[in-house]
Amino acid sequence: MQHWIKLALLCWALCGPANLLAAEPAPLRIGLSAVLLEDQTAFVHAWQHYLQNRLKRPVSFVQRANYREIVTLLQNGKLDSAWLCSYPYITNTKDLRLLAVPVYKGEPVYQSYLIVPAADRKTSSIADLKGKLFAFSDPDSNSGYLVPLYQLSLLKQQPNSFFGKAFFTWSHSKVVEAVASELAHGGAVDGYIWDSLVLLRPELTAQTRIVWKSQDFGFPPFVVRKGLAKADADALRSALLAMQNEEEGRKLLALLNLDGFVPGNDKMFDSVAYMVRKLGD
Amino acid sequence: MFRNLSLRYKIPLRTSLLIAITAIAVSGSLMYGIYHDLKYDAQQNAERVSRILTHSLKPLLLRDDVWRAYEAIASPLQSSGEKSGYVIDEILILDAQQQVYVSSHPKQHPALAAFARIYPRLSQLNSVISKHREGAPRAVEIVQSGKSYMVTPIVSDEVFLGTLVMGYSSSTFLPHFYDIAWRSVYTTLIVAAILLPLSWFWAWRMALPLTQLSSSMAKVGAGSSLPEPEEFRLYESSDEIGRMSGAFKRMLCDLKHKESLEKQVLISERLAAVGRLTAGIAHEINNPLGGMLNAINTAKRHGSMDPQMQKTISLLERGLLQIKNIIGALLVEAKLQSHPLTVQDIEDTRTLVLANAYDKSAELVWENDIVETLPLPSTMVRQVLINLLLNAIQASENYVHCHICYDCGSLIIGVKNDGKHIGQEQMDYLFEPFATGREEGYGLGLWMTYQIVSQLNGMITMQSQPGETQFSVTLPVEMHA
Known part of the structure; x- marks a missing residue:
């Protein structure tokens, strides 16, 4: 009996410092990528502060240049959560779990826009851009890559042979810049980003023209890695869902040009999954 | 150009x-x-x-x-x-x-x-x-x-x-x-704006003595008479221009001196010629004159004349005597024997003219430094002294100053007065006979003086400026061993 007590004391002694460290819980790491606009450092700080207060634990935002890096970090457990595009989510459902879906203009959906330079008055569809320069945003983006790819596949075309040249800008707003400067004769862009840019940089969007809008897709969702404790995931979900109900949260949402968050479900992304399946064939 | x-x-x-x-x-x-x-x-x-x-x-x-x-x-x-x-x-x-x-x-x-x-x-x-x-x-x-x-x-x-x-x-x-170029142009212009007036000033200063010298030289050639050296405001220094100015001044002084010498020579030559002529004429007149006066004398002594004739003869005699006086004055006889000049001779002369000075109410300032007898013909020296003193008293306003001294083998007589100054034109003919500034008299006093001084191998000069006119006579004294 004394033996057990001794062991328990030893355990306590060993775990003591660990317990003390646990008083300051590990930060919740959230990945951000091309879903957001660049140069929003102040906003990210404000949001981080807000979430820290709500979750009563440190939160760190990790920004990466492309979706693939974010997914890899999630898979490696280096990130707990991320705001990701629907395309990489749908292709990595075995590792990721849906947390919440932003609500944009009253619905958790968005579109992909096909844009051309404003000077181009002729182009009416992607078929008119044969032999031209085309700008994609990210090879893992739904609106900036998958959608135009699918559209081309409907025309039985491959981007490399159909376009004179195609390139990635790794960001939606840079697709708009590439098209506005006429570096690219056409580009595929996240409709939500384009609409936000109309408010922030109207002179830039004025140099582009929307030729075509896709059907609605599920809005790029917040996801968590499957390994994350359910309590942590629930806490984060609650914090996100609660934002629209609070003054400070509403201010942050207004900066993001969003209405709020809903829990969402995988069905929202069926249309994306359909295109992935079709292109995989 | x-x-x-x-x-x-x-x-x-x-x-x-x-x-x-x-x-x-x-x-x-x-x-x-x-x-x-x-x-x-x-x-x-x-x-x-x-x-x-x-x-x-x-x-x-x-x-x-x-x-x-x-x-x-x-x-x-x-x-x-x-x-x-x-x-x-x-x-x-x-x-x-x-x-x-x-x-x-x-x-x-x-x-x-x-x-x-x-x-x-x-x-x-x-x-x-x-x-x-x-x-x-x-x-x-x-x-x-x-x-x-x-x-x-x-x-x-x-x-x-x-x-x-x-x-x-x-x-x-x-x-x-262009910005840099303009700035450098501005700077250049500003520097030039400072330097140009400075250079003009310096260059003008440098040229000034030369132009002064050149205009002075032009004056020397242009006029009939030489300008006074004092008229020129010439640059004075020891640089080249200064030395040139100095040389020019010296040259001008030499020229002036030469000019005055020439003038004097001319005057004395003229006076000598006039003297010879006068003496010649006087001699020629003197002989018949003596005869005429003798004849008149004889006639008065031996002839019986009516009163009319007597009156005529006396008139003739007075006229001839007057001619004799003039001729006598013209014919200055230096060869006349007389005793050497004593201090008393000089003092006597003073006594003689004092009355005239008193009449004119002019003060006679007398300075006689002669202490010994000089081997000079006293009559003639006295004649010279009297002439000069009388002339001076006549011309004076308030005073006449007379200074007689012996210096370096010469007797020097200086007589000056404060009377009207004698002009340049008058001065040229001053020692000629019948040249007079006064209304009375024949103007033979200075002529006689000049003749006497010349015959005694002396020199007479006159300097006149407003307020002071001075005659100086220098007579060489041959001291016998």
């Missing part, structure tokens, strides 16, 4: 010309240097930017990252400002086939266009681009448009990937250059 210009203008004009040439040469060479420096700077800048860009573009071209390449070439365009003196206009990246891979101005130069078709007329640039496939950046200047291109091959591991073509306006540094 310029040859005949006065030095007063010639020297300043030449100095101004020198200043202008110096200013133009200095600022010109400065501006030339600045122009080349700026041009060199612009080229160096373009070369540096090219090297940096090429380095960062290499991995982008290898990854075929069009957008990053575009961002890379768009940033130097935004950062190269107007102030830096150079402006990069456009940057193009050409692929190995010399097609536009990406350009900073996609609207003008869209991707995939052949570069040769973009600037078909820039054959030099096109040939450099097609040939320059390795090595350092090379600048191509298009003279017609004032634009330059920096052509840099992009080579990775000895594989030619493409070419970076950077266009920059070599004329863009011109506003910067």
Whole structure:
């Protein structure tokens, strides 16, 4: 009996410092990528502060240049959560779990826009851009890559042979810049980003023209890695869902040009999954 | 025209010309240097930017990252400002086939266009681009448009990937250059504005003594008589011009002296001639005159004459006596024997003229330094002294000053008065007979004095200025051993 007590004391002694460290819980790491606009450092700080207060634990935002890096970090457990595009989510459902879906203009959906330079008055569809320069945003983006790819596949075309040249800008707003400067004769862009840019940089969007809008897709969702404790995931979900109900949260949402968050479900992304399946064939 | 210009203008004009040439040469060479420096700077800048860009573009071209390449070439365009003196206009990246891979101005130069078709007329640039496939950046200047291109091959591991073509306006540094040029022109003008009046002043100062000297010399030649040396305000120093001025002054004094000597010689020659003539005539008149007076005497003594005749004879006699007096005065007889001059002789003369001085209520200041008897004919010396004193008393206002002394083997008599001064014209004929400034008298006093002094081998001079007229007589005394 004394033996057990001794062991328990030893355990306590060993775990003591660990317990003390646990008083300051590990930060919740959230990945951000091309879903957001660049140069929003102040906003990210404000949001981080807000979430820290709500979750009563440190939160760190990790920004990466492309979706693939974010997914890899999630898979490696280096990130707990991320705001990701629907395309990489749908292709990595075995590792990721849906947390919440932003609500944009009253619905958790968005579109992909096909844009051309404003000077181009002729182009009416992607078929008119044969032999031209085309700008994609990210090879893992739904609106900036998958959608135009699918559209081309409907025309039985491959981007490399159909376009004179195609390139990635790794960001939606840079697709708009590439098209506005006429570096690219056409580009595929996240409709939500384009609409936000109309408010922030109207002179830039004025140099582009929307030729075509896709059907609605599920809005790029917040996801968590499957390994994350359910309590942590629930806490984060609650914090996100609660934002629209609070003054400070509403201010942050207004900066993001969003209405709020809903829990969402995988069905929202069926249309994306359909295109992935079709292109995989 | 310029040859005949006065030095007063010639020297300043030449100095101004020198200043202008110096200013133009200095600022010109400065501006030339600045122009080349700026041009060199612009080229160096373009070369540096090219090297940096090429380095960062290499991995982008290898990854075929069009957008990053575009961002890379768009940033130097935004950062190269107007102030830096150079402006990069456009940057193009050409692929190995010399097609536009990406350009900073996609609207003008869209991707995939052949570069040769973009600037078909820039054959030099096109040939450099097609040939320059390795090595350092090379600048191509298009003279017609004032634009330059920096052509840099992009080579990775000895594989030619493409070419970076950077266009920059070599004329863009011109506003910067004009700014510097204007500033240097302003500075030059300000310095010239200070230097020019200074140089004019100095040059004028330098020319002034020369022009003074030249105008003084011109005066010497122009007038009939020589100007007084005091009239000239000549530059005095020991430099060349100063020495020249001194020499000129000395020359003028010598000339003056010579002129006065000549004048004196002329006067004494004239007086001598007049004297000879007078003496000749007087002698010729004297003989018949003596006969006539004798005849009259005889007639008065022996003849019985009626009263009418007596009256006529007496009239004749008075007239002839008057002629005899004049002739006597004209005929100064130096050979007349008389005793040597004693102090008493001189003092007697004073006593003689005192009455006249009293009548004129003039003061006679007497200074007699003679203490011994001098071997001079006393009668004649007294005659001279009396004549001079009487004349002086006659002309005086308040006083007559007489000074008699013996100095260096000569008797010197000086008589001066404060009367009316004798003009230059009068002075020339002063010692001639019948030349008188007064209404009464024949004007023979000075003539006699002159004749006596001449016969005693002496000298008489007269100096007259307002308020003081002085006669000086110098008589050589031959002391017997």
